[in-house]
Amino acid sequence: MSTLTEARPTSVVAAPEPRRWAAVFALARVEARELLLQIPVLFFSLLYVGYLGWQVWTSDREGMNAFPVLQDADRATQMPPMLIAVAMLICANRAVLRSRRRGTDRHFDVLVMEPWRRTVAHALSVVPFAVAVALAVAGQFTWQALKPGAVGHGSYAELAVAPLSVLLLGVLGVLLARLIPSSFAVPLLALGGFVGTTLLTAGVGNPRWMRWLWPVASESQAEPLPSDLLGRPAAWHVLYLVGLTVLLLWLAVLAGGGRARLVKAVAVGSAALTLTGAVAQSAGDSPALREARVRASVTPEKDQTCIRHDRSTYCAFPEWTGRTEDWAGTVRRVQSLAGGAAGGTPLTVRQRVEARDYGLDQASTFDPSRTPGEVTVGTRWGGNRIPEFAVGVASVLVAGDEEAAGQLCDARTVVVMWLALGSAPDPMTSLKNVRLDDSVSGSAIVLAPTHPLSMSAQQTDVVREMLERPRYSITVKVKANWMELTSPKTSTARAAELLDVPVPQGKEEEEDECGA
Amino acid sequence: MTDLPTPPTVSAAGLTLRYGSTAALDDVSLRLGAGVTGLLGPNGAGKTTLLRVLATAVPADRGAFTVLGHDPNTTAGRQNVRRALGYLPQTPGFHPDFTAFAFVDYVAILKEMTNRAARHREVRRVLDEVGLGDVRGKRIRRLSGGMRQRVALAAALVGGPGFLVLDEPTVGLDPEQRMRFRELIASAGEGRTVLLSTHQTEDVAMLCHRVIVMAGGVVRFEGTPAELTARADGRVWSSTERDPGARAGWRTGTGSFRNVGDPPEGATLVEPTLEDGYLLTLDASDAASASSSEVTA
Numbered sequence: 001m002s003t004l005t006e007a008r009p010t011s012v013v014a015a016p017e018p019r020r021w022a023a024v025f026a027l028a029r030v031e032a033r034e035l036l037l038q039i040p041v042l043f044f045s046l047l048y049v050g051y052l053g054w055q056v057w058t059s060d061r062e063g064m065n066a067f068p069v070l071q072d073a074d075r076a077t078q079m080p081p082m083l084i085a086v087a088m089l090i091c092a093n094r095a096v097l098r099s100r101r102r103g104t105d106r107h108f109d110v111l112v113m114e115p116w117r118r119t120v121a122h123a124l125s126v127v128p129f130a131v132a133v134a135l136a137v138a139g140q141f142t143w144q145a146l147k148p149g150a151v152g153h154g155s156y157a158e159l160a161v162a163p164l165s166v167l168l169l170g171v172l173g174v175l176l177a178r179l180i181p182s183s184f185a186v187p188l189l190a191l192g193g194f195v196g197t198t199l200l201t202a203g204v205g206n207p208r209w210m211r212w213l214w215p216v217a218s219e220s221q222a223e224p225l226p227s228d229l230l231g232r233p234a235a236w237h238v239l240y241l242v243g244l245t246v247l248l249l250w251l252a253v254l255a256g257g258g259r260a261r262l263v264k265a266v267a268v269g270s271a272a273l274t275l276t277g278a279v280a281q282s283a284g285d286s287p288a289l290r291e292a293r294v295r296a297s298v299t300p301e302k303d304q305t306c307i308r309h310d311r312s313t314y315c316a317f318p319e320w321t322g323r324t325e326d327w328a329g330t331v332r333r334v335q336s337l338a339g340g341a342a343g344g345t346p347l348t349v350r351q352r353v354e355a356r357d358y359g360l361d362q363a364s365t366f367d368p369s370r371t372p373g374e375v376t377v378g379t380r381w382g383g384n385r386i387p388e389f390a391v392g393v394a395s396v397l398v399a400g401d402e403e404a405a406g407q408l409c410d411a412r413t414v415v416v417m418w419l420a421l422g423s424a425p426d427p428m429t430s431l432k433n434v435r436l437d438d439s440v441s442g443s444a445i446v447l448a449p450t451h452p453l454s455m456s457a458q459q460t461d462v463v464r465e466m467l468e469r470p471r472y473s474i475t476v477k478v479k480a481n482w483m484e485l486t487s488p489k490t491s492t493a494r495a496a497e498l499l500d501v502p503v504p505q506g507k508e509e510e511e512d513e514c515g516a
Numbered sequence: 517m518t519d520l521p522t523p524p525t526v527s528a529a530g531l532t533l534r535y536g537s538t539a540a541l542d543d544v545s546l547r548l549g550a551g552v553t554g555l556l557g558p559n560g561a562g563k564t565t566l567l568r569v570l571a572t573a574v575p576a577d578r579g580a581f582t583v584l585g586h587d588p589n590t591t592a593g594r595q596n597v598r599r600a601l602g603y604l605p606q607t608p609g610f611h612p613d614f615t616a617f618a619f620v621d622y623v624a625i626l627k628e629m630t631n632r633a634a635r636h637r638e639v640r641r642v643l644d645e646v647g648l649g650d651v652r653g654k655r656i657r658r659l660s661g662g663m664r665q666r667v668a669l670a671a672a673l674v675g676g677p678g679f680l681v682l683d684e685p686t687v688g689l690d691p692e693q694r695m696r697f698r699e700l701i702a703s704a705g706e707g708r709t710v711l712l713s714t715h716q717t718e719d720v721a722m723l724c725h726r727v728i729v730m731a732g733g734v735v736r737f738e739g740t741p742a743e744l745t746a747r748a749d750g751r752v753w754s755s756t757e758r759d760p761g762a763r764a765g766w767r768t769g770t771g772s773f774r775n776v777g778d779p780p781e782g783a784t785l786v787e788p789t790l791e792d793g794y795l796l797t798l799d800a801s802d803a804a805s806a807s808s809s810e811v812t813a
Contacts, residue, residue, distance in 0.1 A: 023628035030622060037613075103609025107671070110571045111626040112598045118626070 023113055024121045031095055031125035038091040041129070044083040048133075051080050052140060063383030067149035067323070069224035070141075074154035077137040078216045081162040084133055085215070088126050088170035093186045096122050096177030116258030119178060123249050126170030134163035149326070149382065152319045153227050157234035164241040165215035171248045178255035209282035212237060217281075224379040226303075226317045229296055229355045231289045233281040240277025246270035293355035300352055311346040320351055320379065327377055330386060333423045334393045337475055339482025342397040348374045349393075352449075368402035368450040376402060376449040384447065387420060387434040391448040394419035398486050406451040411495035413455060415485050417446070417463040418478060427467040440464055458492045458504035465501040474499060524549045525679055525709035526570065528581035533565055533574070533733075540565040541576065542733040548679075552705035554720030554741070555713040556794055557730035563713040564606055564683055566730065570711065571603045571681050583679050599627070602677030606684050606713075608668035612657035616648050616667045619656060623671040642670040646700055662693035669700060680710040686719060698723055717791040727790075729797050737797045741790050748788030748796050753779040763799050 035041055059065045096119070099105040109115065137159050144150060176185045200210065211217050217237060247270040253263055285293075296303055296317070306315040309328035316324055327349050335343050352366050366376050375396050377389055394416040395405030408416060417431070424430040428440060435444040436452070441460055446453040455463070466474050481498040484490050496503045524547040531544040540562050557563045568574050570581060572588045580589065586596035611619055620639045629635040643652045646666040656664060665685060672680060682701065686694045694716075702723055704710055714720060720727050720741060727744050729737035737744055754772045758765045762775035776792050777799075779785060 019630050020628055022630040023625055026625045026630055026632070027622075030618075030625060098611060099609070102611050103607065104611065105609070106573065106605045107603060107608060107623075107668075108626055110573045110598060110601065110603050111623065112595060112628045113626045 020113075020117070024117050025124065027113065027118065027121035028124035028127070031122055032128045034095060035088070035091050035125055035129065038087070038094070040087040040090050041084070044087040048080055048083050048136070052136060055140070056143070064380060064385065065382070066147055067151070067326075067380070067382035068144040068147060069319075069379060070145055070150055070152035070154040071227040071230060071319075072152075072224045073144040073150075074141060074158035077140050077159060078161045078165070079218075081133045081137065081166060082216060084129060085162075085166045085169040088129060088166055089173040090186055091173070092122060092126055092170040093173035093177045094183060095125070096174050097181060097183055100181050101183070114257060116253045116256035116263075119174060119252045119256035119258070120249070122174045122177075123171050123252065126167055126174075129170070130163040130167040133166050134160075137162050149323070151323055152224070155227075155232075155234050157238045158232070160238050161216060161234070161241065164238065164245065168215055168241055168245045168248070171245050171252065175248045175252040175255065178252045208284060209278075212240075212281040213278065215241060223353065225353055225355050226296065226319055226379075229289070229293050229353070231285045233283070236277050236280035238277075239273055240281055243270050243273025243275070243277050247274050297352075297354050297356045300350065304351065311344060312349060313346070314349045316351045317353070317379075323381055324349075326381060327389065330390050331375075331393050334390050334397065334419050337419050337422045337478065338394075338397050339479035340486070342482070342486075345373060345397060347393065347396065349377055350374055351379065352376050353379055366450050368406055370401055370403045372401045374401065378449055384433045387424060387430040388447045389449060390420035390424070391416065391434060391446055391453065392450065395448060395453065402450045405448075405453075408453060409456075410488065410492055411485050411490035412488065413453060413459050414462050414466070414492060414495050414499075415478065416453065417455065417459070418466050418474065421463075421467060422471055422474065428464075431463065431467060456492070461504040462492055462496045462499070462501055465496075466499060469501070526581065526583050526711070528570070528579065530579035531566070531569060531576045531581060532578040533569060533576045539733045541569065541579075544579070544730075544733070544735055546728060546735060546738060548709050548711060548726075550705075550707055550709050551725040552701060552710040552712055552723045554724035554727040555711060555730065556715075556717065556720060556727060557713075557736075558798065560732075561730040562733040563730055565733075567603075567681050567683050567711065567713055570679075571601060572597055573603075597679075599675075600678045602672035602675070602680040604668050604672040604680075604682045604685050606687075608665070608671075610656045610664060610667065613655060615653050615655055616643060616659065616663075616670070617652040619667060620670050620674050624674045627675045629675055638674055638676075639670075642673045645673065645703070646670045647696065662689050662696075665689060665693075665697070666700070669697070669704075673704060678708060680704055680708060682710065682712045684713055684715065686714065686716060694719075717789075717794055721790040729794060731798055736800075744793040744797065745788055745790045746793065748776065748792035750785055751779060751796060752776050752788045752792050753783035753785050755783065759783075764795055 055065075099108050108118075113121075141154055141159055145154065173186060176189060179185075204210070211219065212233070217232075219232065246266060250263060250267040250270055254267075300317070301315060303317060304315040305318055305321050306313050307321060307324045308314070309324060310332065312328065312331055314324035314327055331347060331349065335345070348371070350369065354366065366378075369376055373396060375389075375392050377392070378385065392402070392405075395408060396402060397419065398412050398416050399405040399408055405416075421427045421430045421434070432438050432440050434446055435455070436447060437444050441464070442457045443460065444455050446455050477499050478485060485495055485498060490498075493503050526546070526548040528547070529545045531541050532539065533541040542562075544562075544566060555563050555566070565574070569576050570583070572594050580587070582588075583597040584600045586600065587593040588597045611622070614622065617639055620643060621635065624635045624639055629638065640649070640652070643649050646669050648663060648666055648670065651659065651663065656667060659667065665688075669682075669685065672682070685701070686697050689697060698719065701710060701712060705723070712719065712724065724741055727737070727739065727741050728735055729744065737747075753759070753775050754768075755775060756772060758767075758773045759775040759777075759780065761777060761780060763777035765773050765775040765777075768774050774786065775783075776795055
């Protein structure tokens, strides 16, 4: 008979449920740290941070950045973090597969924490990255919202999309690892998804229901719209993303062997959330919304608030009323150079949108207004839009209305360009920017809120000469010869004589343009 | 077979597991108490399968067992068995980019040690215990094979398990490393139940207070090493030529032959070793299997 001593008591004792979850959180912390050290996560995170830095760095160079429209600024936060979401998809997948790849699963499978709890920990390890993206998104949006030129309203739902997408793709990576224990699953599925989507898009187009199934529903709209005309089901989309994330997590837990009653209850709830969100976000625009878009496009005055600055009236959609002072500044600047009655002509600056074809990714062209003294302004401001608006104001001051301004040529074009650019901080740069070909010589199209203007090579030469000379000397001559300079009978050559700048060559070309 | 005092740490009865038509375990019953128990057997004897069943990695088709009184057939019981278990698999895997500390800490978390400070203390303790205190910050990819094996042992020891399952831990180690490992296992077996699967009879002779011999999924012997050695009493002899009647025989370093089997009249008997007892036990198993086959045929 052999003698056996009593086994010493183990220090590992049964843990209560809260402590079991504490272990899951501890594992999630370790896995999050491991994720952070993965090359794709580091690379894409640096790229994202670089993008944000670049946005801040270049914010002063592109004038429009100083005047953000917040209902667009919130959506602009969605796409860049998809880099991190993709990194999460790849690296969370690899993290789950690490045990299999390294042969530790034989050992880990007999440890206390069950595979399904490890699955939850892997999903939770993505949370810090989602939180980091949420903070970055909040910072990016707050930075935009605090700019003095900011208008409009952001949506919390739109801001939630990026962090939720990071979470969703991370959980998808975990699920794929549990279903298909191979590192090739993610790239193959991504390829399959791409091909499938391409074929589906070729077959049925890109209908709304399909667009909104993606984490980021891209709906490009070149010109900002009032937020109540957007009709984006952002809140439903958030519900859909939350439901889908929980649903995928549930599937991963199930694949990891989880069978708790709570897991089943969560499954039903998340499936219901996903379905509700998916159905609700797929519904088309309501008749009321379509009607509101038509009203805002055709009869904007019904929805606008008008504010008086000096002698002119500025009518804007409610979210843009704070910007009327900027418009008034440009009008004041243009009128200060005008002679005759034009310097004091009361104008009506009317903001316009084209919301009937929602989703257009090219700037809308507004029909010129026939109302005397009415100038169109869009929903963007800053950068090129300021000299473009100045051209619109100057055109109406010279021609009377926007419709007539479309027929401007000869000396009047010279005057319009002088009024528009003469008092700009950097007239030559503004001239270059406002011309479609970014040149300061030869003929070109000049951008304006409605119809563009044509500038001949001769007119360009005269305007360039004027802009290069001291403003005061030209202003005096323009005001002194206002009547003749704004007469349809005055040629560009005569204008040059009156303004004492070299008379341009190429008279025939000008006659061809204005002769009609 | 010797009687065991009650209660044993591990008690198994009628464990059977088949892979297709092959019986990996065939009605295995055993009882283990504190100390190191060696599990000997040729390749395919069912040693690893038995260890995996006892470690709750795979369930048996039939039979039952308890570890420290916990029944792994229930969810709660299985958790309790796992809490009491330290397992070193035959070919332990590692996360090569982890440091030794991080890897053992990871295992400690999977053992649900939630108090961070206490866990880190415990990880440091087991790393010191296996002699890796100085290299705990080194990545595993930079450690030697012997050091890696010690990391695996530390991972098995973390949390102070009451039942330690070691599947051929000394395979591939050089003699010095094997000696070091024996010290560690001996130390681990103080007041704890250790089941050590090995091909090395010296390991069993030097470390184990009990030994189990398996062959063909069946326990062929269970007892003390001395009892296993005693099976060869009077069945080992030396001769100047290899004895054709011996079950096994080989020339020793002195030039004489050492024979194991049924000695002829007047043979010069020599002191048997544990390996002799082991070989004769296996030989008897083969003979029994062969005669059983003949009967069946």
